[in-house]
C-alpha cells in the first residue's frame with residue numbers, strides 16, 4: 001500500500017474542470033515531482049490533498065486512512081501533511097522564531113520554551129539562528145522560504161507538499177532553497193512537489209508526473225520522463241522547455 005493514495009480525483013471551479021480523474025500514489029520516503037504547463041492543475045492537486053480545496057469526487061487516503069470528504073479532522077490532517085507555498089506566507093507581525101514556534105505551541109501543546117527550543121534548533125540547522133528575532137521582511141526571499149519550510153517541519157509532519165516554492169525567488173536565491181529540499185529528501189522526507197525547475201525535478205525526484213489539463217499524461221522515473229518520454233504531450237512540453245533553455 002502506498003503512503004498517499006489518490007483515486008479518481010475530480011475538481012472543478014464553476015464550469016472549469018481542473019482535475020479530471022487523478023489517480024496517483026506516493027510511497028513513503030518518496031519524492032514525487034509534478035510538472036506541467038501553467039494551469040495544468042498542479043497547485044490545485046496539492047491544495048486538495050491538504051483540504052485547502054474541497055473535492056468534487058474521488059478519494060484521498062494517507063496511510064490507508066481516508067483524508068477527504070466530510071468528517072475529516074482538517075487540523076489533524078494538516079499536522080500530518082505540511083504545505084509550503086510560493087509566497088512563503090510567513091506571519092509578517094511575528095519574529096522568525098515565533099513564526100516557527102507558534103503552531104507547535106498552539107496545536108501540539110508544547111510549552112513556549114519547548115516550542116522556542118525546537119524552532120531555534122531548526123533555524124540553526126538552516127544557518128539562520130542569528131535571524132531568530134528578526135521579522136520576515138528583514139530576510140531575503142530565500143531566507144524567508146527556508147524559514148517557511150522549517151516552520152512546516154516544526155510540526156514534524158509525515159509528508160510535505162511544496163507548491164512552486166522557488167517561483168517567487170530571484171534566480172540567485174533559488175539554489176539555497178533547493179539545497180534544503182535536497183537535504184530533506186536525503187533524510188527520507190516524503191514529498192510531493194509542484195515545480196517549474198526541471199533540472200531540480202530531474203535531480204531530486206524518485207518519480208516525475210506530467211500533468212496536462214487536469215489529467216496525468218505520464219509518470220515515470222526522471223530518467224524515463226526526461227530522456228525518453230512516451231506520450232506526445234510530454235514530448236511537446238519538454239521540447240518547449242528545452243527551447244526555452246530550462247532543461
Ligand SMILES: Nc1ncnc2c1ncn2[C@@H]1O[C@H](COP(=O)(O)OP(=O)(O)OP(=O)(O)O)[C@@H](O)[C@H]1O
Pocket residue numbers: 013016018036037038039040041042043044045164194
Ligand atoms: N480558486 C480558484 N477559483 C477559480 N479557478 C481557479 C482557482 N484556483 C485555480 N483555478 C484555475 O484552475 C486551473 C488550474 O490552476 P492551478 O493553479 O492548479 O494550475 P498550476 O498547474 O498549478 O499552474 P501554475 O504552474 O501556473 O501554478 C487554472 O485554470 C486556474 O485558473
